[in-house]
Amino acid sequence: MKVAIPVSAAFPSAGGGYTFESEIVAALIDLASEIHHQVTIFSGAKGDGQETPHPNLTILHPPSQLMAGAIPAVLRQGMSLAHASGSPKLANQADKVQAAFVRRFILQNRFDFAWVLAPAALIQCPRQIPYALTLWDLQHRLQPYFPEVSQGREWGKRERFYRANLPRATYVVTGTERGKAEIERFYQIAPERIQVIPFPTPRLGDAIANHASTKEEFLAQHRLPSQYFFYPAQFWPHKNHYNLLKAFKTLVSEHKDVALVLTGSDKGNASYVKQLIHDLDLVAKVHILGFVSKEELANLYKYALALVFPTHFGPDNLPPLEAFSLGCPVIASQVPGAAEQLGDAALLVDQRDAAQMAWAMKSVCGDEALRHNLIQKGLTRAKSWQPQDYARRLIALLDEFESIRYCWPNSTSHPSNT
Structure with a gap:
C-alpha cells in the first residue's frame, strides 16, 4: 500500500x-x-x-x-x-x-x-x-x-x-x-x-549519550542546588502546579535544602503559578527555567531527587517514561489508567491531595532504599517497550x-x- x-x-x-x-x-x-x-x-x-x-x-x-x-x-x-x-x-x-x-x-x-x-x-x-x-x-x-x-x-x-x-x-x-x-x-x-x-519510552538519553556533563558542572551552569524535585510541564491549569506547590511548602518545612525545578512553555497559567509561589513564600526555593533543550531536559531528570508529576489528565503521559529511562524516581498522579501505564515503578498519589503528595516526596528524600528500588523498576519498565x-x-x-x-x-x- x-x-x-x-x-x-x-x-x-x-x-x-x-x-x-x-x-x-x-x-x-x-x-x-x-x-x-x-x-x-x-x-x-x-x-x-x-x-x-x-x-x-x-x-x-x-x-x-x-x-x-x-x-x-x-x-x-x-x-x-x-x-x-x-x-x-x-x-x-x-x-x-x-x-x-x-x-x-x-x-x-x-x-x-x-x-x-x-x-x-x-x-x-x-x-x-x-x-x-x-x-x-x-x-x-x-x-x-x-x-x-x-x-x-x-x-x-x-x-x-x-x-x-x-x-x-x-x-x-x-x-x-x-x-x-x-x-x-x-x-x-x-x-x-x-x-x-x-x-x-522516549529515547531522551540519546541527547546526552556522547556529551554528558557532570552533575556539578550542570548544576553550576544553571545555578541549581544539589537536591531538587523536577516537574517538566507546560503551564496549563490541568498540570496542577497548585497542589504541587502546596505539597512542596510542607516538604521544605522539614527538608530546607530541597528545591523544586519547573520547566515548560507558558500556556496562559504561568503568571498564576508565579503568584502562588510568591504567596507561599517559595520564591527562593522554586526555579522556573522555561522551555529547555533536550540535552538540558535529560540532565534535569538524571540529577533530580525525583520527578513529581501531579497532572489531572491521563491516562497516557510521557514524562514518567522519560524519567524511568534516565534513572529518575517517579511520583505520579493516580489518574485512571496510570497504574496500567506505569505499573509498580512509580509512587502513585491522589493528585488532589497535597498532603499525600508531600508524604511521597518526604519518603523519597528520607528512604534511600525506596529511591533505589524505584530507579531499578523504572529502568526495567523503560526497556520493556x-x-x-x-x-x-x-x-x-x-x-x-x-x-x-x-x-x-x-x-x-x-x-x-x-
Missing part, C-alpha cells in the same frame, strides 16, 4: 505531541528495511532526514515544497511571516495552507491509507482514504471544567472533531485499556476497531489491513498479479 503519515508538531515547544511523533518517525526510519509498504512521512520539521533511508520510505517537508514554487511568492512570504509573528491565529492560517497542500498531494498520488499519529494531523488527510487515528485522551468529556478544554469554543470543537472522525477511523489507537474503555463509552466505537498500543516496538505494531496493522484495502482499486502499489 501507499501509506501517508502526516506529522502535526514541527517544534519541540509543542511538548509531548512533538516528542511522541518524532520518536515514532525516527523508529520507522530505523525499521525502513522491514516495511514493504510505500510510506511517505510529511514532516513539518526540517532536518528530520530529507535523505531517503530506504526505497520504500520517503520524507517530505511540505513547507519546503511550498516554498519551491507551488504557490505564489506573496503567499509563501505570508506563511513565513505568519509563523514568525508568534500569533496563534496567523500560524493556524499558515498551517491550513500547508494542510491543503498535503491533502492534494495525497489525492494526486493516490495513497491507500493514512496513519495519523496525533489528532491535529488529521486536517492533512483527505477523507476519501481510510485512516488510523491515535488518541491521547478524552478529558473534555471527563473533566470539562478545566478552561483549556472548555473556554471559548474549545469543548464544542473537540466534541465535533471526535464525533465526526472516530466512527470513520479504520483503527482508533490508544495507549491503555482504560483509554479504550473511554472511547467505547463516549463514542460507541466497536471494540475490535480500537487498538491498544502502549506509548513507548521502546519506539521500535510501537513502530512494529503499527507496521503489523498496515499488513493486516492490506488485504482489505485491495478489495477496491486505487494506487499503483496494487499487486499486478492478482
